[in-house]
Amino acid sequence: MRHYFNDLPKTALTAGYWLFVAYLLLPLTLMMSMSFKDANFIAFPIQDWTLRWYAEVLQDRQFLDAIAYSAFIAFATTVCATVIGVWIALVVATEGIFGRAAIFALACLPAVVPGLINAISMRIFIRVIDLPTGTAAIILAHTVHAVPFVVIMALTRLRSMPKNLTDAARDLGADPFIAFVRVTIPYLMPALLGGMIFCVLTSIDDFVRTFFLGGYKPTLPMLIFAKVQGGMSPQINAMATIVLIATALIGLYAEYLTRRARK
Amino acid sequence: MQPVVHFKNVNKYYGAALAVENLDLSVEPGQFVTLLGPSGCGKSTTLRMLGGFETPSSGEIFLDGKPITKLPPNKRNVNIVFQDYALFPHLSVGRNIAFGLELKGLASDAIHKRTSELLSLVKLEDFAERMPDQLSGGQRQRVALMRALAPNPHVLLLDEPLSALDAKLRQQMQIELKSIQQTTGKTFIFVTHDQEEALTMSDVVVVMNKGRIEQMGAPDTLYSRPQSRFVANFIGESNFLEADVTAVHGNVATLDWDGHVIHADVNGNRVAAGDRTTVALRPESLYCLADKPGDRLALKGRIVRRVFKGAHSALTVQLTNGKELVVQIDPVALSQLHSDDIWIGWREQDAVLLRD
Missing domain, CATH: 3.40.50.300 (P-loop containing nucleotide triphosphate hydrolases)
Known part of the structure; x- marks a missing residue:
């Protein structure tokens, strides 16, 4: 015990940390436990447990459609953002290209522009270019938002890459394209995987851009939002719990992949 | 080919x-x-x-x-x-x-x-x-x-x-x-x-x-x-002697090095009497003698610094014209020098004229 009193600042720090973790996890735990409660009212105590809400959710056409739609948008966004992001990272990493710093700053701007501003400006923009609201518009907005993360992750990795690696590939008979595909891309892979998963998660999570640019078909956040408007229900808790677990698994898998690639 | x-x-x-x-x-x-x-x-x-x-x-x-x-x-x-x-x-x-x-x-x-x-x-x-x-x-x-x-x-x-x-x-x-x-x-x-x-x-x-x-x-x-x-200088070490050519016979030049007469190989350079040139001498090409040799050219000098380097020693020898030469000497030869006053010699083909 002596140890704790001697090191008060350290103890305070540790205690503060655990308080924060509790604050972080308590609402989530609450939500998850309510999704198993066999009653329509969200309140303690829980007398009976059930999986009924999950069964209902998983048979809910609306919910499954929204998931499929969100997944499709996330996939398209990831593909576009990865291609554009890697391209920009390569430009920024190449010496002797005019305005590299400006290109980098502009590419990163969408990461700091407030989502609402971004969404409104995109809404005006698609009107100007005569693009209807809907899937294409959503993908466009999500891509703009996701590109900076790919650029930053790819660039960080690219900067740690020995320049001799591509030289060696060229020396051994590879033209610039083959050198890029066979040496640069594999070297970037851990960063790309991380960036891609980040794209997927931000796209699935996005509400405000989708809200401004979407058509009649709801994505997952929009569906949940619409349902919440009609009052909280255990069904929503079950939906949210499924989303929480799925995204947590994706995140952990990404971490595992990058760790393995680094070894 | x-x-x-x-x-x-x-x-x-x-x-x-x-x-x-x-x-x-x-x-x-x-x-x-x-x-x-x-x-x-x-x-x-x-x-x-x-x-x-x-x-x-x-x-x-x-x-x-x-x-x-x-x-x-x-x-x-x-x-x-x-x-x-x-x-x-x-x-x-x-x-x-x-x-x-x-x-x-x-x-x-x-x-x-x-x-x-x-x-x-x-x-x-x-x-x-x-x-x-x-x-x-x-x-x-x-x-x-x-x-x-x-x-x-x-x-x-x-x-x-x-x-x-x-x-x-x-x-x-x-x-x-x-x-x-x-x-x-x-x-x-x-x-x-x-x-x-x-x-x-x-x-x-x-x-x-x-x-x-x-x-x-x-x-x-x-x-x-x-x-x-x-x-x-880049390959190995050298002593550099700035000297005036007094005569050239075939491949051997006779030079005046601040009052000392020395011989060196012309090393492919075209020189004539009166030219000022630089002669390079490897420290390991120089030998030290306790007494003045009768048959060869040698310069009198005094050991002013000894540096032990393991397999050999490096001696800095000051000659009577005030110039210093670095000599590399093995332990056997070093033990035969009784005092700091010594004579230094070299084979004339080991001294080479440089172009600069």
């Missing part, structure tokens, strides 16, 4: 800065050629121009008589061993070596055969499946060498490949490199700033300074017959 590599009047500028100036260099096939010089002398630039990673500002480069000045690296039949090895971290040892073979479009069994052949050449047969970061420095070095040799290049370029290794390993690799060069019969062009490396391995050493070739020749010629102050 047609030179395998020929630099014809090559210049390279970076902006206004000169990297290589008026380079004319021919390399005979099967030779181990070393480009030796301090950092910034243009040796690496020369190598990179040959590899295709730098383009000359002017001049032509020929490989096997064909101009390659404008060809990209992948179209040249030369391969480089990079200073930091540049092994592909995501490929196994075997796949690293196979990289150039795959790009040549070889069949997979031919690739496999060549890869294992090369691995056994450096006794790394059991390492084909290892990843580069699981290898020691010396093993990486060997893999990089085999990867560059795999596509069977006409010339192998080596850019200071031993500089990252420790002293013991470096010596071992010097011997190994030389023997691989002899077994394969390939032309090696090796870049280094380490004179010992250059002297140990090379058939021909090209000493470079400030973008120009100072002197090229066999290691022993360079060592015993340096033509410039730079070469005499």
Whole structure:
């Protein structure tokens, strides 16, 4: 015990940390436990447990459609953002290209522009270019938002890459394209995987851009939002719990992949 | 014989800065050629121009008589061993070596055969499946060498490949490199700033300074017959004597060195009586005597400093004309000197006139 009193600042720090973790996890735990409660009212105590809400959710056409739609948008966004992001990272990493710093700053701007501003400006923009609201518009907005993360992750990795690696590939008979595909891309892979998963998660999570640019078909956040408007229900808790677990698994898998690639 | 590599009047500028100036260099096939010089002398630039990673500002480069000045690296039949090895971290040892073979479009069994052949050449047969970061420095070095040799290049370029290794390993690799060069019969062009490396391995050493070739020749010629102050100083150590020529007989010049009469080899220089020149004298070419020799020329001097260096000692001797010479002396000879007052002599062919 002596140890704790001697090191008060350290103890305070540790205690503060655990308080924060509790604050972080308590609402989530609450939500998850309510999704198993066999009653329509969200309140303690829980007398009976059930999986009924999950069964209902998983048979809910609306919910499954929204998931499929969100997944499709996330996939398209990831593909576009990865291609554009890697391209920009390569430009920024190449010496002797005019305005590299400006290109980098502009590419990163969408990461700091407030989502609402971004969404409104995109809404005006698609009107100007005569693009209807809907899937294409959503993908466009999500891509703009996701590109900076790919650029930053790819660039960080690219900067740690020995320049001799591509030289060696060229020396051994590879033209610039083959050198890029066979040496640069594999070297970037851990960063790309991380960036891609980040794209997927931000796209699935996005509400405000989708809200401004979407058509009649709801994505997952929009569906949940619409349902919440009609009052909280255990069904929503079950939906949210499924989303929480799925995204947590994706995140952990990404971490595992990058760790393995680094070894 | 047609030179395998020929630099014809090559210049390279970076902006206004000169990297290589008026380079004319021919390399005979099967030779181990070393480009030796301090950092910034243009040796690496020369190598990179040959590899295709730098383009000359002017001049032509020929490989096997064909101009390659404008060809990209992948179209040249030369391969480089990079200073930091540049092994592909995501490929196994075997796949690293196979990289150039795959790009040549070889069949997979031919690739496999060549890869294992090369691995056994450096006794790394059991390492084909290892990843580069699981290898020691010396093993990486060997893999990089085999990867560059795999596509069977006409010339192998080596850019200071031993500089990252420790002293013991470096010596071992010097011997190994030389023997691989002899077994394969390939032309090696090796870049280094380490004179010992250059002297140990090379058939021909090209000493470079400030973008120009100072002197090229066999290691022993360079060592015993340096033509410039730079070469005499960069390879080994030298005493420099500024003296006036008083007479020339055949290859031997008689000089007046601040009141002392000395003899030196003219070393191919055209000199006449009255010219002021510099004579280079190796510390190990000088010998010390306790008494004045009757039959030879010797100069009287006094030991002013002794530095013990293990196998030998370095004595600084002040002569009666006030000049100092550094003498390298072995322990046996040193024990025969009874006092600090001694006589110094040398064979006249060991003193060479320099052009600057």
